[in-house]
Amino acid sequence: MDSSNVVDMRASVREAVEEGLSYPVQESPLDTVDEDISQEAQNLGSLEESEPAEEPVIEVPSNDTRSFEVEPLIQAPAPTVSDDETLYNRTADETLSSSETSDLELRNYQKELAQPGLEGKNIIVCAPTGSGKTRVALEITKEHLDKADRGRRKVVFLVNQVELMEQQLAVFKKNLTGYRTIGLSGNVDTKVPLSELLPKNDVIVLTAQILLDQLRDNLLKIHDFSLMIYDECHHTKKGHPYNNIMAFYIDQKLDSPVADWHPSAIQERLPQVVGLTASLGVGKANNNETAIEHILKLCANLDTEELSTVVQHENEMLQYVNVPKSDIVPVGERAMDPFKDIITGIMEEIENKIKDLHGQHQLKERSATDLDPPADKGKGPYTQWVHSLKKKIAVIDEQKIRWSCFACWTNLLTYHEALLINEDSRTIDALDYIRSENSKRSTHRNLDIDNWLQQLFQEKEPTISEFAANDTFKNPKLVKLEDMLRKAYEEKPDSRGIVFCKTRALTETLKNWMLETESLKALNPKCLVGTNAAVDKKGMTSSQQVDVLSYFKGGKVKLLIATSVAEEGLDIKQCNLVIRYDYVTNEIAMVQARGRGRAEDSQYVLIAGGRGTAEKEELNVIRESMMKKAICAVKQMSPQEFKDKVRRLQEEVKDERMMRKTAQSGAAAEDEHELQCLKCDVFACLSSDIRVIEKSNHVVVDEEFMTRVEVKPHPNSQRYGNMEKTGKLHCTKCDSAWGIQCLYKRMAFPVLKLESFLLEDKNRDIKMENKWKDVPFKVRKFTSEDWKKIAARQ
Structure with a gap:
């Protein structure tokens, strides 16, 4: 690597070591959704917009009666795999030990982490990746089960991802002898509810949404458990299932008449709460005071009594935790980019066409300044502008004008996305995207405008094709990535690498480029993306993820191209190269990605383009240091001061929650709306005819x-x-795409795509929304009565 192009960040790591909490700070990509919403995160939401909802799959309880065993942690001097961030769906033997198992014997720093939990306190265990947080949780769980009243000992271990349930279940089933352990996740439908499984089992490992559903349906109570463990507990905020579960806990605590919140009746006793995380984060803090407040809020959400970090035995811990060398590699843009120049020219003509329509027809409530786009196309501000433009077009009364404007908008969006592809990939990839989108255009055309739009591109297509085939206009970021990968694998042929990038689409284009590049195709690159993609978007199933990771571990695949799904939980001991491809969000995701480098002499590199990426990464290092100082400040508070602050925050959050609930109940009143086709105004359905299946479909x-x-x-x-997409729904009048048809439990259902419709209320006011959570009416749950009616028809 050319040292002249590298910004070395090792000094920041050494500084962090000297500041008293010398471990890499991690947090999950979900936090990125709250602060710097990535394209990957924006794809998560509902079946037609994102993930299918969860329903439990049951793992058979273990009757294993072997002695209590656990994986030896990282052995000095070479770091290896941690016990709490392992390969998805590994067996218990693979998860816990690479050699032979042994009786649980915590290291001194692990004993320090576990001690307050062993005393029965509510704690957050904050320790780096590879330090053995699950090992600590196992010790607390075993001690708790050994001492708890037999009729009351019920432990729930909550995970944030379906894939992580399998790995943690394997750990607990192997090591908790004499206790019945079961796992539930959202992969497969089952008719056995959690409330019926709980009395027959001692430990349940499950995805959080399952428990939240049972609490909301009043099938379970918080005090049905004696110990709750939250894996990756930094997610416990805002609308996350973790936080919604803890809201039941906090309400019961604050509603208790006992001053110290402990109800006297044994059946009403609240469970002990243990959180596990490698990072508490700093949220949107910009100074030490707000960073401390952020950490206190997280502690309040988890009703924490003590933050458990390693202080006395820090030097011992550092022997077992590997911190990869971190570098930033700045890369400039293309010296000449004729593709961008040509596409920008086409976009300007389309923008002017929209303004002409405005001038000719005086579209009501639309000023000319509303239609002025940002000058720099293919950038963030233009993304916001083009999406806001769609809503402005949607409420135009005159159908013909709306059709014309909407056709222009659709093409603008295609060209804008092509510019984004061209910025990170090859020009041919961007050109192929335009061709692909043009081929999907409706056959029911508004001929004048559509023919004009087609002609704009067709006139320029031959010239663009020539530029796409010319090596003079190669993408410098791809040149740098190829050089970096080639050198890394020449030096260590058995290396394993991960390239993180922004979107699913980019993982595919990078993989295709590598397979067509002679020096890289031998790496046999594979994509690793989330299972929670929309059914009409390309995603991966859990089994596909498992296969890819297995090939990666075994060496058949030497390079993964991944979205943020791999930042949390993936741990391959051979991985010695992690590259973030011009992709920066916050300090949390930075450390998560950095933590994937597990082998000795691992390297973490950011390839930084010319849009402030390097500066953002340097800011993330500062924020990481800010978090460590805030943790120290919180730990220095007296127990009473800490308790008072936590209580105050809990009361404030409860008040806010009650106010929000009151406001939502008024806003969500049964206000009938018509859904009309966005393009042709034809009636589609009434809001009262819409139901939600599995919370997102x-x-x-x-x-x-x-x-x-x-x-x-x-x-x-x-x-x-539980959904299988079988068809696409199109308006019979204008052929606009309305959604998809799916099979659910062998019944066919039309699943709507909200952004394809206008919403008209009883006053004839029209609006448009892109997310179901924002609609001005209440969507009812799909009931057994609905099922009977549909079954009778089919």
Whole structure:
């Protein structure tokens, strides 16, 4: 690596070591959603927009009666795999030990972490990746079960991802002898509810949404458990299932008449709470005071009595925790970019066409300044502008004008996204994207405007094709990435590397580029993306993830190209190279990605383009240091001061929650709306005919709805959770895409794509929303009565 192009960050790591909490700070990509929303995070939401909801799959309880065993942690001098961030779906033997198992014997720093939990306190265990947080949790769990009243000892271990349930279940089943352990996740449908499984088991490992559903349906109470363990507990904030579960806990605590919050009745006793994390983060803090406040809020959300970090035995811990060398490699933009110049010119003509429509027809409530786009196309501000433009077009009264404007908007969006692809990939990839999107255009055309839009591109296409084939206009970021990977694998042929990038689409284009590049195709690169993609978007199933990770571990695949899904939980001891491809969000994701480098002499590199990426990363290092100082400040508070601050924050959050609930109950009153086709105004359905299945899949139960759509075969039929997409729904009048058809438990359901519709209320006011959570009406749950009616029809 050219040292002249490298900004060395090792000094910041040494400084962090000297500041008293010398470990790499991690937090999950979910936090990125709260602060710097990445494209990957924006793809998460509902089935038609993101993930299928969870329903439990049952793991058979273990009757293992072997002695209590656990994996030896990282052995000096070479760091190896940690016990709490292992390969998805590994067996218990693989998860716990690479040699032979042994009786649980904590190291001194692990005993320090566990001690307050062994005393029965509510704690957050904050320690670095590879330090053995699950090992600590096991010791606390075993001690708790050994001492708790037999009829009351019920432990729940909560995880944030379906894949992580399997690995943690393997750990607990292997090591908790004499106790019944079961696992539940959202992969497969089951008719056995958690409330019926709990009395027969001592430990349940499950994804958080399952427990939250049971609490909301009043099938379980918080005090049904005696110990709750939250894996990656930094997610316990805002609307995350962890935080919603703890809201039940906090409400019961604050509503207790006993001054010290402990109810006297044994059946009402609140459980002990243990959180596990490698990072508490600093949220949006910009100074030490707000960083401390952020940590206190997290402590309040988890009702924490003590932050458990390593202080006395820090030197011992550092022997077993590997911190990769971190570098930033600045890379400039193309010296000449004729593709961008040509596409920008086409976009300007389309923008002017929209303004002409405004001038000719005086679109009501639309000033010319509203239609002025940012000058720099293919950048963040333009993304915001083009998406806001769609809502402005949606409420135009005159149908013909709206059709014309909408056709222009669709093309603008395609060209804008092509510029984004061109910035990170090859020009040919961007050109292929435009061709692909153009081929999907509706056959029911508004001929004048559509022919004009087609002609704009067709006139320039031959010239763009010539530029795409010219090596003079190669992407410098790809040149640097190729050089970096080639050198790394020449020096260590058995290396394993991970390249993190922004979106699923980019993982595919990078993989295709590598397979077509002679020096890289032998690495056999594979993509690793989330299982919670929309059914009409390309994602991965859990089994596909497992296969890819297995190949990566075994060396058949030497390079993964991943989205943020791999930042948390992936741990391969051979991985010695982690590259973030011009992709920076916050300090949390930085440390998560950095922590994937497990082998000795690992390297973490950021390839930084010319849009402030390097500066953002340097700021993240500062924020990481700020968090460590804030933790020290919180730990220096007296027990009473800490308790008072936590209580105050809990009361404030409860008040806010109650106010929000009151406001939502008023806003969500049954206010009937019509859903109309965005393009042609035709009636689609009433809001009262919409139901939600598995909390994220919005279907229409009106039997007349199918007369208003044409169902076309889906080119990528695939199962996601309990849903299998089988077709695409199109408006019979204008052929606009309305959503997809899915099979759910062998019944066909139309699943709506909200952004394809206008919402008209009883006063004839029209609006448009992109997310179901923002609609101005309440969507009812799919009930057994709905099921009977649909079954009778089909």
